[in-house]
Amino acid sequence: MKIAAPRMAKLDSILPDSPRLLMGAGPVPIPAEVANANGRVINHLGHPMNAITSSLQEMGKYIFQTSSSKIFGISGPASAAMEMAMSSLLWEGRSVLVLNLGTFSNRFAEQAKAVKAEVTELFPKHHMRAFTLSEVCEQLDNKHFDVLTIVQGETSCGVKNIELEQIAKYASAMGVLVVVDAVSTLTTMPLEMDLWGIDVVFTGGQKGLSSVAGVSMIAFSERAYKVVKERTVINSHWCLDPIKANEFWCNKNYHYTAPVSGLLALYEALRLIVEETLEARFKRHLDCSQGLQHCLVAMGLDLYAPVECRLNSVVAIEVPEKIDSKQLLKLMSEKYGVEISGAFGANIVRIGQMGEQCRPENIEKTVGALAKALAELGFSKAKDTFAA
Numbered sequence: 001m002k003i004a005a006p007r008m009a010k011l012d013s014i015l016p017d018s019p020r021l022l023m024g025a026g027p028v029p030i031p032a033e034v035a036n037a038n039g040r041v042i043n044h045l046g047h048p049m050n051a052i053t054s055s056l057q058e059m060g061k062y063i064f065q066t067s068s069s070k071i072f073g074i075s076g077p078a079s080a081a082m083e084m085a086m087s088s089l090l091w092e093g094r095s096v097l098v099l100n101l102g103t104f105s106n107r108f109a110e111q112a113k114a115v116k117a118e119v120t121e122l123f124p125k126h127h128m129r130a131f132t133l134s135e136v137c138e139q140l141d142n143k144h145f146d147v148l149t150i151v152q153g154e155t156s157c158g159v160k161n162i163e164l165e166q167i168a169k170y171a172s173a174m175g176v177l178v179v180v181d182a183v184s185t186l187t188t189m190p191l192e193m194d195l196w197g198i199d200v201v202f203t204g205g206q207k208g209l210s211s212v213a214g215v216s217m218i219a220f221s222e223r224a225y226k227v228v229k230e231r232t233v234i235n236s237h238w239c240l241d242p243i244k245a246n247e248f249w250c251n252k253n254y255h256y257t258a259p260v261s262g263l264l265a266l267y268e269a270l271r272l273i274v275e276e277t278l279e280a281r282f283k284r285h286l287d288c289s290q291g292l293q294h295c296l297v298a299m300g301l302d303l304y305a306p307v308e309c310r311l312n313s314v315v316a317i318e319v320p321e322k323i324d325s326k327q328l329l330k331l332m333s334e335k336y337g338v339e340i341s342g343a344f345g346a347n348i349v350r351i352g353q354m355g356e357q358c359r360p361e362n363i364e365k366t367v368g369a370l371a372k373a374l375a376e377l378g379f380s381k382a383k384d385t386f387a388a
C-alpha cells in the first residue's frame with residue numbers, strides 16, 4: 001500500500017502570532033547573534049570548523065574554570081552529556097554514590113544502572129534541603145566509591161546544593177571521581193572545576209548559556225580521562241565515547257557529523273559570555289533573581305525552597321490554594337504571552353532565571369503577567385492576609 005503525501009500547514013500557522021517570552025525552566029530566549037549563527041551551515045571538517053572547535057574549547061576552559069584540554073561538545077541534550085559521563089566512567093563492578101535531590105539527580109542513578117554499575121542513592125536528611133558535607137562524609141567514610149554524582153541546582157524543585165564545593169573537595173581528595181550536573185547553573189553562578197576538585201562537569205545549550213537546545217558541553221579532568229582511556233571493558237556507547245569525541249575535538253578527525261549550526265550558535269553564545277565576563281554575569285543573575293523573588297513575596301506568594309538553599313537560576317513558587325496551575329500557565333501564555341513551567345510532582349510553578357531570561361524587561365513582563373493572571377483566577381494577597 002502506498003502512503004499518500006499528507007497535507008501540512010505552513011510553520012507560521014502553527015506557531016503563535018507573536019512569539020512567547022520563554023521564562024520557564026528552559027529552553028530560554030537566545031540573543032540575535034546566536035539565532036543568526038544557528039541559521040548557517042558550514043563543512044563539519046577542515047578550516048573553519050577546526051577554528052570553531054578550538055575556540056569552543058578555549059572558551060570552555062573559561063566557563064568551566066579548568067586547564068584540562070578534554071573539553072567536548074556533544075550532539076544531544078544535556079542528558080546525553082550526563083550519559084557520556086556515566087557510561088564512560090562506570091561499568092559492571094564499579095560503584096557510584098548518587099546524591100538524589102529530585103528528577104535530574106535521579107537521572108544519574110538510572111543511567112548508572114543501565115551500564116550495570118553498583119548504585120547507592122543518598123537522599124537528603126531533610127526534605128527539600130541541600131546535601132550537607134557531613135551527610136555525604138558518612139557515606140564516603142564507610143565505603144569506597146569510584147564515582148560520586150551531584151547536581152549544582154536541582155531544577156525540578158529549585159534547590160541548590162550550597163555545599164557542592166566542600167563535598168567535591170572531600171570526595172576528590174579520597175580519590176572518588178566527582179561528576180557535576182551544572183545544566184541549569186553554569187555561567188549563572190560560580191563553579192570552579194579545578195579548584196573544587198571536580199572531575200567531570202557538563203551543561204546543555206538551552207539554559208544558562210542561552211544557546212539552542214540539542215548541543216551540550218562537557219569537560220573531563222585529566223584524571224577522569226585517564227580512567228576512560230585505560231578501561232578494558234568495551235564502552236557500550238559509540239556516539240558518546242569520550243575517546244572517539246576526543247578524535248574530533250582534539251585531533252580534528254571525523255567521529256560523527258558534528259551539529260555544525262548548533263556549534264556556530266554555541267560559539268556566539270560563549271563569545272557573548274566571555275565578552276560580558278563571568279563576574280558581571282553572576283552579578284546580573286543574582287540581582288535579577290533576587291529582584292524577582294522580592295516581587296513574588298510582595299505579591300503574597302510563597303517560594304518553595306528555603307532561602308538558604310534556594311536556587312537562583314530557577315525559582316519554584318508554591319501554587320496558592322484554590323488556584324489551578326494548569327489554568328494559570330495557560331492564561332499567562334495565551335493572554336499575556338509569557339511561558340513559565342509547571343512541575344513533575346509538587347504543586348509548584350517555576351520561573352527560569354537563566355541567561356537572557358535575566359533581563360529587567362523580561363522580569364517585569366513576567367511579574368506583570370503572573371499578577372494579572374492570578375488576579376483573574378481569584379487570588380488576592382489582601383484577601384489571604386485578612387483570612388489569616
Ligand SMILES: *Cc1c(COP(=O)(O)O)cnc(C)c1O
Pocket residue numbers: 026077078079080104151153154155156181182183184204
Ligand atoms: C534541564 C536539566 C537537565 C536535562 O537537560 P536536557 O537537555 O533536557 O537533557 C539535567 N539536569 C538539570 C539540572 C537540568 O536543569
